[in-house]
Amino acid sequence: MNDFTYETNTDVDAIARSLREAGRVLITSHEKPDGDAIGSCAALARCLRELDIEVEVWIQGPVTPNLAGLVEDLEVRHAPPDQPSGDADLVVVVDTGAWSQLAPLEDYLRARRDRVIGIDHHRRGDDVAARRLVDPTAASCTQVLVPLIDALGVPLEAGADRRGWHSIAEALLLGLATDTGWFRFESLGAEGFALCSRLVAAGADKNHLIRVVEDSDRPERILMSARALGSIRFGDAGRSATMVLDESDFAEVGARPEELSGIVNQPMSVGSLEVSVLLTQSEPGRVKGSFRSKAPSEPGSTRYVDVNQVAAGFGGGGHIHAAGARFEGSVAEVRELVAAALTRALGEAGFEV
Ligand SMILES: [Mn+2]
Incomplete structure (x- = not known):
């Protein structure tokens, strides 16, 4: 693309305002979702549900067995042949902005580009979303989501399910932990560690995540x-x-x-x-x-x-x-x-x- 630059072109408060006004939001991420994609979808979905916004999460499979348990209540879908059912007021694409990773939903996304919001931490991406929050200094997409969730006024402790461990904080920690090789990569700096501290204080259970996500191979x-x-x-x-x-x-x-x-x-x-x-x-x-x-x-x-x-x-x-x-x-x-x-x-x- 000629002079397209993959960077932030709006601000957190504007995105928060739009989301609050939406009745129905579709959230999706890249194919073969990793911990950050799943964590980002789960955190934003739980946040919006706390605000009584109807959410459909579109997970492009296959999901690895260790992450599959974390998405049980996320309505895993596979396009094609399926396509999102109803229409959404807004579509949020997390942890990618690349058409190559969104191929099954490309027609759906192109048809409503004006309503697509991209939230990402990758350096490269395409013109998928009309409005974008892109922070390549963030260690995970879940880190980029935190200011947005704060702007929406939803506490990170919220969003626990019946089993009592899927808080927003834990979904955010899942992305941060897995995208940093469990807190090792250079991408994790002072801000990322400070966020870890906040997430653990908000009830994210690191030991439980390690057991489910890491010590669970076949x-x-x-x-x-x-x-x-x-x-x-x-x-x-x-x-x-x-x-x-x-x-x-x-x-x-x-x-x-x-x-x-x-x-x-x-x-x-x-x-x-x-x-x-x-x-x-x-x-x-x-x-x-x-x-x-x-x-x-x-x-x-x-x-x-x-x-x-x-x-x-x-x-x-x-x-x-x-x-x-x-x-x-x-x-x-x-x-x-x-x-x-x-x-x-x-x-x-x-x-x-
Ligand atoms: Mn990521």
């Missing part, structure tokens, strides 16, 4: 992790790692593509490593790449790999230290292309390669 996941680590190839003097999983791995283990999250981070425990890539092929000719890089060890240093840039070279994107891209071809072919790109990126970042 055996198939760790078997896939073993295969990914078995495939690892270190390059660039131990600074880069690539791992591959192909269709036979999925078939033999019986794993689902959506239960691989986090495996790409495992090589990061190697001291020399700067950048890690996991390539997965769960269907013929289509490869998904997950890119991760370490933050520089010295504040302000430029010695790090911007994987958002690397992924952008393949038509993907994301964040500086976490990004993704899709490829056509075999994992072996894609691995060669990616390895060469990693060597270039390490060189540009000032590493000897």
Whole structure:
């Protein structure tokens, strides 16, 4: 797009006013929702329901088994073939602004673009929403939602369900925890930690979230992790790692593509490593790449790999230290292309390669 810039073009109070006046709101997020997408949908839905606003949450599946329990009351839908039932006064898209992640609802969203509000923390996005709150300095989309929920006057303690643990605060903590690798990534600064404190004080149960979200894998996941680590190839003097999983791995283990999250981070425990890539092929000719890089060890240093840039070279994107891209071809072919790109990126970042 010519001179489109993906940035905030309104303010929190204006969005809060519009939401308060709405009778019916549809909330959706990116396909294959992660903890932040689910947490953002859940937090905003619970907030609006507290204000007696009718809410429909449109979760674009598949949802990973560990998150599925958290969305039980969120009316999981799948488009196509389904489409949102009635019309909504406003549509809120959280944790993405990219058409590539909203494909099943693209026609629906384009037909009512003037009523679409985008709330996001990604650096890149498209002209999906007429009004946007975008804060790329926020560690999670749930962090961007907090000032809005405050402006709506709903306490973060609210929104508990019958089981007593789905408070707005807990949904917000889910996004913040999962998008920061449980409070490790560079993206989590003083503001994010202060927010953690506020959320825990408001009743978010960290231990419960860890149990449900982290310590809840199926055996198939760790078997896939073993295969990914078995495939690892270190390059660039131990600074880069690539791992591959192909269709036979999925078939033999019986794993689902959506239960691989986090495996790409495992090589990061190697001291020399700067950048890690996991390539997965769960269907013929289509490869998904997950890119991760370490933050520089010295504040302000430029010695790090911007994987958002690397992924952008393949038509993907994301964040500086976490990004993704899709490829056509075999994992072996894609691995060669990616390895060469990693060597270039390490060189540009000032590493000897
Ligand atoms: Mn996010």
